Amino acid sequence: MFPGDKALTLHKITTFFHNAKMKRLALFVSQFSRFLTGIEIEPGAIVSEKTIFSHGMGAVIGFSSIIGDNVIIRHGVTLGAGKIRPLDDRRIHPKIESFCSIGAGAVILGPITIGHHSVIGANSVVTKDVAPYSVVAGVPAKFIRSVENPQKMPWAF
Template sequence: MNDYLQSIIDRDPAAKSKISLILTYPGVKAVFFHRIANFFYQAKFDLIARIFSQFSRFLTGIEIHPGADIGKNLFIDHGMGVVIGETSKIGNNVTIYHNVTLGGVAPSINSNEQRNTKRHPTLEDNVVVGSGAQVLGPIIIGKNSLIGSNAVVTKDVPEKSIMAGIPATKVGDATKGFKPYAVTDEDKK
């Protein structure tokens, strides 16, 4: 837990203390409740898992399906409106901002054919997803990539890429490390 909280302090200049993270950051609460929901989901207690998931959504405004596979140190900043689908896989040290969707592309079409299939994205280690971005389908976002705010990503993204636009296109190489909102004025030069 200590390493998790420190990882947030390292990425958020507004973070003042670990106790404030526990008490006031909705992303921290959402990840905590997801761990419980995921435990029950893995044990095949789907109803209990969904109850924990929905309780967390009520408290935080962040919806994480109990089946989502989440690595270490996920930081959901601000969080309101974040949706993480059932078959999403999130690596280590990923940062997600508010109103991001990790979703499927056709959830209401042929639902029975989609059961038990990979329908949601995989975010590899150290990915940053800017506010409002939509990452859709069983695609892979490569390590150290940055997804710009409001981008719509529907195709695989190579490692260390900066993606922006609708549909998202590569606008640069992410070689300078963490950028809190994924794309800065410096990237446009």
């Protein structure tokens, strides 16, 4: 079993404890998973079981992140908060829609949405919404081009 698969399996257990209001146990399983796999998925994050961690070491997924189906996350990716934790239940982490590819070292911050079939370049810093079928890269991330044929992209399983 690959580390990404282990992280997703342990996140299912974390989610069970988190939803059952057993926060300390959820945090323990989450930290054990991070120790075992090098991938940190905070309790509360919604991560599809079809997510692919391609050499996911060092990936950090914030507690209010939402990740759709068939998203490829490479090593060193951060889905983080753009500001301090609010007092209410608003989402402060990114939402990644289905069939996205996130390059190594990319940092995606705040309650933004990465549209489906988009590509985030390696080491990019994304702080604004990304439209579906877009390729963005840079610091700060800028639109590079549109994805013209999604069947030829790395998520075409």
